[in-house]
Amino acid sequence: MHKSYIRRFHANEIFHRIRIEPQISQRDIIARTGFDKSTVSSIVNRFDELGLIRRSSNGPGSKRGRPAEGLSISPDKGLLIGVQVERTALSFVISALDGQPLVTQQQRFDGGVGKLDTLIARGIAKVRAACDRPGEILGVGVSLPGLVTDEGLLVHAPIVGWHDVPVFDLLSSKVHYPLFIGNDVKAAAMAEHMFGDCVDEDDFIYLFSGSGVGGALFLGGEMYGGATGLAGELGHVKVVPQGRPCSCGSYGCLSAYVAGYAMTSEVQHLGIEGVSEFGDVLKQAAGGNLVVLDVLNRAALMLGAGIANFINIFNPPLVMLGGDLARAEAYLRPATEQEARRLAHPSMFAQTRITFSKISASKSYLGGVALALDGVTGLDASHVLP
Numbered sequence: 001m002h003k004s005y006i007r008r009f010h011a012n013e014i015f016h017r018i019r020i021e022p023q024i025s026q027r028d029i030i031a032r033t034g035f036d037k038s039t040v041s042s043i044v045n046r047f048d049e050l051g052l053i054r055r056s057s058n059g060p061g062s063k064r065g066r067p068a069e070g071l072s073i074s075p076d077k078g079l080l081i082g083v084q085v086e087r088t089a090l091s092f093v094i095s096a097l098d099g100q101p102l103v104t105q106q107q108r109f110d111g112g113v114g115k116l117d118t119l120i121a122r123g124i125a126k127v128r129a130a131c132d133r134p135g136e137i138l139g140v141g142v143s144l145p146g147l148v149t150d151e152g153l154l155v156h157a158p159i160v161g162w163h164d165v166p167v168f169d170l171l172s173s174k175v176h177y178p179l180f181i182g183n184d185v186k187a188a189a190m191a192e193h194m195f196g197d198c199v200d201e202d203d204f205i206y207l208f209s210g211s212g213v214g215g216a217l218f219l220g221g222e223m224y225g226g227a228t229g230l231a232g233e234l235g236h237v238k239v240v241p242q243g244r245p246c247s248c249g250s251y252g253c254l255s256a257y258v259a260g261y262a263m264t265s266e267v268q269h270l271g272i273e274g275v276s277e278f279g280d281v282l283k284q285a286a287g288g289n290l291v292v293l294d295v296l297n298r299a300a301l302m303l304g305a306g307i308a309n310f311i312n313i314f315n316p317p318l319v320m321l322g323g324d325l326a327r328a329e330a331y332l333r334p335a336t337e338q339e340a341r342r343l344a345h346p347s348m349f350a351q352t353r354i355t356f357s358k359i360s361a362s363k364s365y366l367g368g369v370a371l372a373l374d375g376v377t378g379l380d381a382s383h384v385l386p
């Protein structure tokens with residue numbers, strides 16, 4: 001591994017510990033992370049110089065009676081901006097360093113790449129103006145609905161029809177803050193690790209359903225990117241040989257059965273009236289429509305099969321399901337768990353929790369904030385995250 005990369009990983013992990021355990025001592029950071037003393041102390045000093053943390057007396061701590069020093073995140077230092085690009089909307093959220101959203105704004109978007117840089121620069125200025133908390137913008141994170149390489153090239157985003165767009169270069173001419181860009185699902189998984197139900201997990205598999213199904217592999221305390229940062233397209237594992245065509249150009253992908261739009265269009269094809277989006281599907285299910293419940297049940301079987309594969313490959317302690325999957329938890333959970341149990345290796349299934357995300361259904365757009373926070377606390381300049 002590259003030296004600066006290792007430092008980045010250490011820095012992120014140390015900041016994470018301080019964030020989730022306010023008043024933690026350096027000694028406890030060393031104990032929790034297993035990093036050596038000089039690494040922890042040099043990174044903590046750097047955070048201190050940047051004003052990202054504050055030190056305070058923690059009362060008597062050590063055996064020699066010296067007060068142990070507690071470290072906490074500076075609540076008033078600096079702001080982060082998260083931007084989420086979707087097919088029909090651009091969302092902006094401004095937050096403090098602790099990830100608490102302060103102002104959220106959304107504007108319509110026509111999906112054209114031509115004005116993306118101008119619209120994002122304008123949206124950032126607007127959300128900053130709407131936030132009355134003083135402070136410098138430390139970083140901007142932009143989450144994109146497609147495959148993003150380590151170089152900041154958006155390779156393919158079927159939802160908006162973009163191919164080979166150099167988003168990082170495009171935006172860096174208009175956005176004059178440290179800029180961090182990445183895939184929306186991986187950003188959402190990172191948000192789960194920073195602010196959600198995975199804060200104490202070093203390993204989890206994340207699946208997010210929306211316009212398509214994306215995935216992320218969070219392994220050994222970090223996002224696994226593979227050779228070029230594109231790894232983790234879990235929505236495109238094949239669950240049915242010669243199955244349904246998928247938006248990725250292939251056939252029989254999990255996404256073609258369990259994406260919110262896939263379940264919605266199946267319900268429409270079965271002649272159920274008044275269904276134009278996934279929320280309508282959920283309303284019908286809540287009203288006990290048997291046709292709709294059957295569609296959701298069959299989707300759950302596909303989901304369970306996909307999860308069984310992930311369990312067998314990664315032996316993960318946790319599989320987290322977000323987006324439309326989380327919204328439909330009540331209808332999906334029983335059959336999903338049953339099918340995963342039936343198909344996965346029993347001893348591995350027994351060690352895996354399958355959980356539905358709480359924060360992803362709430363639309364707080366924390367993915368971009370997670371990218372920005374990860375970038376800022378990684379102590380690097382602007383860059384691209386897998």
Ligand SMILES: [Zn+2]
Nearest residue numbers: 236246248253
């Ligand atoms: Zn596919």
